[in-house]
Amino acid sequence: MSVIEDILAGDRLALARTLSEIENDTPEGQRALDELFPHTGQARLIGVTGAPGTGKSTLVNRLAYLYRHPPAGVESKSVGIVAVDPSSPFSGGAVLGDRVRMRDLAGDPGVFVRSMASRGSLGGLARTTSDLVQVLDAAGYEIIIIETVGAGQAEVDIARLAHTTIVIEAPGLGDDIQAIKAGILEIADILVVNKADRLGAENTTRALRGMLELAKPGKRFPQHHAPVMALRPPPDLGEGEENGWEPPIVQTVATTGTGISQLEEEIARHQKYLHKSGDLIHKEKIRLKTKMDDLLQYSLVSRWRESITREIYKTTLDKLVARKISPQEAVRVLMNGGNL
Amino acid sequence: MQDKIRVLIAKPGLDGHDRGAKVVARALRDAGMEVIYTGLRQTPEMIAEAALQEDVDVVGLSILSGAHMALAPRVLELLEANGQEDVQVFLGGIIPDEDIPKLQKLGVGGIYGPGTSTQDIVKDIREVLQ
Numbered sequence: 001m002s003v004i005e006d007i008l009a010g011d012r013l014a015l016a017r018t019l020s021e022i023e024n025d026t027p028e029g030q031r032a033l034d035e036l037f038p039h040t041g042q043a044r045l046i047g048v049t050g051a052p053g054t055g056k057s058t059l060v061n062r063l064a065y066l067y068r069h070p071p072a073g074v075e076s077k078s079v080g081i082v083a084v085d086p087s088s089p090f091s092g093g094a095v096l097g098d099r100v101r102m103r104d105l106a107g108d109p110g111v112f113v114r115s116m117a118s119r120g121s122l123g124g125l126a127r128t129t130s131d132l133v134q135v136l137d138a139a140g141y142e143i144i145i146i147e148t149v150g151a152g153q154a155e156v157d158i159a160r161l162a163h164t165t166i167v168i169e170a171p172g173l174g175d176d177i178q179a180i181k182a183g184i185l186e187i188a189d190i191l192v193v194n195k196a197d198r199l200g201a202e203n204t205t206r207a208l209r210g211m212l213e214l215a216k217p218g219k220r221f222p223q224h225h226a227p228v229m230a231l232r233p234p235p236d237l238g239e240g241e242e243n244g245w246e247p248p249i250v251q252t253v254a255t256t257g258t259g260i261s262q263l264e265e266e267i268a269r270h271q272k273y274l275h276k277s278g279d280l281i282h283k284e285k286i287r288l289k290t291k292m293d294d295l296l297q298y299s300l301v302s303r304w305r306e307s308i309t310r311e312i313y314k315t316t317l318d319k320l321v322a323r324k325i326s327p328q329e330a331v332r333v334l335m336n337g338g339n340l
Numbered sequence: 341m342q343d344k345i346r347v348l349i350a351k352p353g354l355d356g357h358d359r360g361a362k363v364v365a366r367a368l369r370d371a372g373m374e375v376i377y378t379g380l381r382q383t384p385e386m387i388a389e390a391a392l393q394e395d396v397d398v399v400g401l402s403i404l405s406g407a408h409m410a411l412a413p414r415v416l417e418l419l420e421a422n423g424q425e426d427v428q429v430f431l432g433g434i435i436p437d438e439d440i441p442k443l444q445k446l447g448v449g450g451i452y453g454p455g456t457s458t459q460d461i462v463k464d465i466r467e468v469l470q
């Protein structure tokens with residue numbers, strides 16, 4: 001059997017190895033992505049982002065556990081998890097610690113957890129995170145949860161990748177509006193105030209609600225370059241959804257599981273909304289466009305790198321620093337194989 | 341991109357602190373490796389499962405409880421059963437001299453007592469993965 005067939009048949013070792021091939025940008029990895037692509041598009045992608053230590057991993061653990069052990073009458077779903085932690089900019093190494101919080105998922109063949117280092121990418125995800133998600137999707141995981149690096153910034157990348165983006169806040173992080181970075185409301189489909197057992201949870205919730213009041217719908221869809229697309233008013237929506245999706249605020253205590261089932265209900269409601277409103281198709285399109293644009297950029301840069309020697313690069317830079325040529329001229333030289 | 345060395349650091353058994361394991365994890369990170377840290381009280385089954393999902397090159401076990409003769413062979417056995425016989429297993433802890441040859445015979449790659457320089461561990465990992 002080929003590796004691809006192995007993956008489709010549920011071979012976890014083949015899956016794990018292929019994920020590494022993709023992270024390492026090997027030809028085998030590229031081929032796997034091509035061949036697996038037709039098998040993707042089935043999974044529900046849930047993004048979880050928020051500042052360091054807000055409880056992302058703990059919450060992912062609980063949420064995944066709930067999908068695996070739903071209340072009576074509900075079918076359990078298989079869960080893939082991709083958890084990204086930062087690489088050290090100095091050594092290129094990383095300590096990936098998200099698994100520490102995901103003990104409850106151990107020993108369950110319906111769960112696959114993969115840690116990944118950001119490897120120099122900014123913005124909360126690694127360059128190949130969406131590829132790893134694609135492979136887990138093809139491998140048949142019904143729910144895929146992506147935990148971003150806890151950068152505390154509004155991470156647009158996750159909103160482009162996930163169907164539903166959860167932004168986690170926690171009380172006591174310098175608190176109130178200052179700590180709640182602008183932009184978060186644009187990417188959040190659901191806001192979670194975790195550590196609701198702590199003092200200040202009500203304040204954080206109130207601050208978030210205040211910001212939501214100010215920023216009523218009309219936003220959605222973070223995009224690369226194009227302006228934000230306007231939405232057609234869709235039929236058949238739930239109460240309060242006529243003017244677009246308003247992010248609900250859910251309080252949770254991830255350590256005990258309080259609030260996790262409400263969170264799951266909101267995720268389900270959001271997924272339903274995406275279907276009914278037509279936003280799902282729209283999101284998919286933006287996701288694939290972003291993917292294609294990113295790849296295009298990456299391969300153009302790689303191809304350009306091959307076309308130019310280190311020597312030409314260096315002499316051009318020297319000339320620029322000596323102010324013999326302008327930055328614009330320098331780029332013209334570099335784009336033109338070293339000739340002006 | 342050059343392939344990154346991926347290492348799982350695990351702390352099986354019931355003994356309660358992971359200071360040493362964390363020091364090693366950071367040293368490996370500073371040497372450019374990607375270290376998956378799994379925390380305290382891992383069973384051999386949990387360790388093998390994580391090693392598989394994370395597709396690591398090396399599993400580092402920190403065992404201070406004295407249970408190394410039970411735990412380390414079990415981890416090796418499970419790795420092999422999963423098709424990961426090529427994964428290197430390293431062991432840190434208080435290991436009596438007479439156990440060392442037995443463990444080596446079973447396939448434990450490096451064995452490190454307290455006070456080992458982390459640079460030696462880095463060097464050994466690089467060598468064995470050549």
Ligand SMILES: Nc1nc2c(ncn2[C@@H]2O[C@H](COP(=O)(O)OP(=O)(O)OP(=O)(O)O)[C@@H](O)[C@H]2O)c(=O)[nH]1
Pocket residue numbers: 050051052053054055056057058059098101149150194195196197198252253254255256
């Ligand atoms: N009191 C309280 N503590 C919590 C709660 N959720 C998580 N924690 C604790 O917060 C700490 C950080 O939790 P993590 O889940 O590792 O947070 P994270 O956001 O994944 O952290 P990074 O991945 O490092 O950014 C841990 O000590 C958790 O036990 C909660 O609801 N209440």
Ligand SMILES: [Mg+2]
Pocket residue numbers: 056057058097098147
């Ligand atoms: Mg985490």
